[in-house]
Amino acid sequence: MSAAAVPGLPTPGRCLVMGVVNVTPDSFSDGGAWFDADKAIRHGLDLVAEGADLIDVGGESTRPGAQRVSREEELRRVVPVIEALAAEGVPVSVDTMRAEVAEAAVAAGARLVNDVSGGLADPDMPRAVAAAGVPYVVMHWRGHSHDMQTRAVYGDVVREVRDELLSRVDAVLEEGVDPAMIVLDPGLGFAKHAEHNWSLLAHLDVLRDTGYPVLVGASRKRFLGRLLAGPDGTPRPFADCDDATVAVSSLVAAAGAWCVRVHRVRPNADAVRVAAALRTAAGEI
Numbered sequence: 503m504s505a506a507a508v509p510g511l512p513t514p515g516r517c518l519v520m521g522v523v524n525v526t527p528d529s530f531s532d533g534g535a536w537f538d539a540d541k542a543i544r545h546g547l548d549l550v551a552e553g554a555d556l557i558d559v560g561g562e563s564t565r566p567g568a569q570r571v572s573r574e575e576e577l578r579r580v581v582p583v584i585e586a587l588a589a590e591g592v593p594v595s596v597d598t599m600r601a602e603v604a605e606a607a608v609a610a611g612a613r614l615v616n617d618v619s620g621g622l623a624d625p626d627m628p629r630a631v632a633a634a635g636v637p638y639v640v641m642h643w644r645g646h647s648h649d650m651q652t653r654a655v656y657g658d659v660v661r662e663v664r665d666e667l668l669s670r671v672d673a674v675l676e677e678g679v680d681p682a683m684i685v686l687d688p689g690l691g692f693a694k695h696a697e698h699n700w701s702l703l704a705h706l707d708v709l710r711d712t713g714y715p716v717l718v719g720a721s722r723k724r725f726l727g728r729l730l731a732g733p734d735g736t737p738r739p740f741a742d743c744d745d746a747t748v749a750v751s752s753l754v755a756a757a758g759a760w761c762v763r764v765h766r767v768r769p770n771a772d773a774v775r776v777a778a779a780l781r782t783a784a785g786e787i
C-alpha cells in the first residue's frame with residue numbers, strides 16, 4: 503500500500519512527521535515552553551529544520567483533567583503563530599475542536615484541521631471544514647478531558663474505536679466533507695487506558711485497512727512512561743519518553759501509518775525514513 507496522498511499536504515512517499523507546537527501553559531508534556539508566540543514560532547521553524555513535514559499548532563491543552571479555555575483565548579494563542587509559520591511557507595495544521603478557531607486558522611494559512619473530538623465538540627466543525635476544503639483529522643474521542651477517562655470502558659477496543667470513528671466519518675461526510683480529505687486517528691490516551699493504547703497500536707492495520715490515512719499521536723504519552731517505570735513503579739517522566747516515542751514511530755510507520763505526531767522531530771524523522779526503506783525493500787511502497 504503506497505503512502506497516502508492527502509490534498510495540499512506534502513507527499514514524500516513515506517510516513518509524515520507532524521511536529522507539535524502547543525501554545526499553552528499547561529499541556530501535559532511541554533506545557534508553557536512555547537506559550538510565548540515568538541518562542542512558539544521559533545520552535546516551529548526549528549522543528550521544520552529538523553525534518554518536520556507539518557507543524558501542529560494547538561492553543562488548548564487536552565491532557566486528562568484539563569479545563570477548557572475560552573474561544574477568544576484560543577484564537578489569541580494560535581492565530582499569530584499560524585500566520586507567521588504559514589508566511590514562512592511552513593505547512594501548518596491547527597489542533598482545535600472549535601469551528602471558529604478552525605476557520606480563523608485556515609484564513610491565517612493553516613492547511614489541515616486536527617480535531618481531537620472528530621466533530622463532536624462543535625457541531626459546526628464539519629461544515630466549517632467542508633467549506634474550507636482542507637484535510638480533516640477525525641480522532642477517536644469520548645468526551646472532554648476533564649472526565650474522559652471515566653469512559654475508557656471497551657469490550658473490543660480495536661473494533662469499537664474503528665466503528666465509532668467510521669460513524670463519525672459518515673456524519674462528517676453528511677455535512678459535506680470530501681472523503682479524500684479525511685484522516686483517522688485512534689486517539690491514544692483519550693478515554694483509553696494503557697492496554698487500550700497498546701491494542702490499538704498492535705492492530706493499526708484495522709484502521710489502515712479502512713483505506714483512510716492514519717495519524718498516530720503517541721509522543722511522550724503516559725502509557726509510555728508507565729511501560730518504562732522504574733523499579734519502584736514510578737513512571738518515566740514525559741520528557742524522558744522520546745526514545746520510546748521513536749520506537750513507536752518506526753513501528754507504526756512500518757505498519758503503514760500516514761503520519762506521526764511528535765514533540766521531538768529529528769529522531770522520529772530518521773525512524774520513519776528507516777521504516778520507508780524497509781517497506782520499499784519489502785515492495786510495500
Ligand SMILES: Nc1nc2ncc(COP(=O)(O)O)nc2c(=O)[nH]1
Binds near residue numbers: 524563617641721
Ligand atoms: N490528532 C491528534 N491530536 C492530538 N492533540 C493533542 C494530543 C495530546 O498530546 P499533547 O498535549 O502532547 O499535544 N494528542 C493528540 C493525538 O493523539 N492525535
